[in-house]
Amino acid sequence: MTDVVVLAGGAKPSALTEAQQVDNKAFIKIHGRFMLSYVLDALKQAEGIGRIAVVGPKARLEEEISGEKIILVEEGKNLVENMERGFVALKPQKHFLICSSDVPFLTAEAVEDLLQSCAGQKDFYYPIVSRKDNELRFPGVKRTYVKLKEGEFTGGNLFLVSPHCLKTMLPRLEEIYALRKSPLRLAAVFGIVFIIKFFTRQLSIAELEARFEDLFGLTGKAVISRYPEIGTDVDKISDLLLAERLLVLREPL
Numbered sequence: 001m002t003d004v005v006v007l008a009g010g011a012k013p014s015a016l017t018e019a020q021q022v023d024n025k026a027f028i029k030i031h032g033r034f035m036l037s038y039v040l041d042a043l044k045q046a047e048g049i050g051r052i053a054v055v056g057p058k059a060r061l062e063e064e065i066s067g068e069k070i071i072l073v074e075e076g077k078n079l080v081e082n083m084e085r086g087f088v089a090l091k092p093q094k095h096f097l098i099c100s101s102d103v104p105f106l107t108a109e110a111v112e113d114l115l116q117s118c119a120g121q122k123d124f125y126y127p128i129v130s131r132k133d134n135e136l137r138f139p140g141v142k143r144t145y146v147k148l149k150e151g152e153f154t155g156g157n158l159f160l161v162s163p164h165c166l167k168t169m170l171p172r173l174e175e176i177y178a179l180r181k182s183p184l185r186l187a188a189v190f191g192i193v194f195i196i197k198f199f200t201r202q203l204s205i206a207e208l209e210a211r212f213e214d215l216f217g218l219t220g221k222a223v224i225s226r227y228p229e230i231g232t233d234v235d236k237i238s239d240l241l242l243a244e245r246l247l248v249l250r251e252p253l
Helices: 017-022 035-045 057-066 079-090 108-117 129-138 163-179 183-190 193-200 205-217 237-246
Strands: 003-008 049-058 069-074 096-100 125-132 144-147 151-155 156-161 220-226
Touching: 003 017, 003 035, 003 079, 017 237, 035 096, 049 057, 049 079, 049 163, 057 069, 069 079, 079 096, 079 163, 108 125, 108 156, 125 129, 129 151, 156 163, 163 205, 183 193, 193 205, 205 220
Parallel strands: 003 049, 003 096, 049 069, 125 220
Antiparallel strands: 096 156, 125 151, 125 156, 144 151
């Protein structure tokens, strides 16, 4: 069984949270249900998922969430601390998932497919979704894409890591996670050669994986997912309107 850390901590105010009059995206309501609940339903329905640690405002979570699989963990000061607190609460002995709480489109099938695609001994598995697949599923939705040899891809909002990997990466993980939506700045972290190759579209997935290993002493693999639901989060008011339109028929567990 694969355990999961769900990051539901507060963040900086945004146009979306201000419009919805909340201080935490996880508690934005979509058809009367918190956005977080859609994510938890997908995880609980997915075959192979074990315990789920939800890191956020614990008192608020206790009012809204229950379940024998779910462990509620008080949030820390930032993203990295929240990851660490979730990890400590679960004490996983093998690879586990880290998932954001703002992906209400997530499905059990998408989670199961990711787990099946991550067979092997890599330290870090990160799903990416092709622009073609994403625009076919969510036409008109604006996402950030990286242009690689193999095509254009957007990053996912959950990833699979080993316990050793998380401990090693924690000091820089927040920086890298924040840069996932800024391809140029992310390329700069990886070096000048990567910047040149980025602009000329000569950068390959294999080169990214190799450079990741050089920088962190960890093995990583980008997994091409067939499920755009993994890469589509709710960051903007337009994203919320899309969620309200597409999730109207999704029933709670």
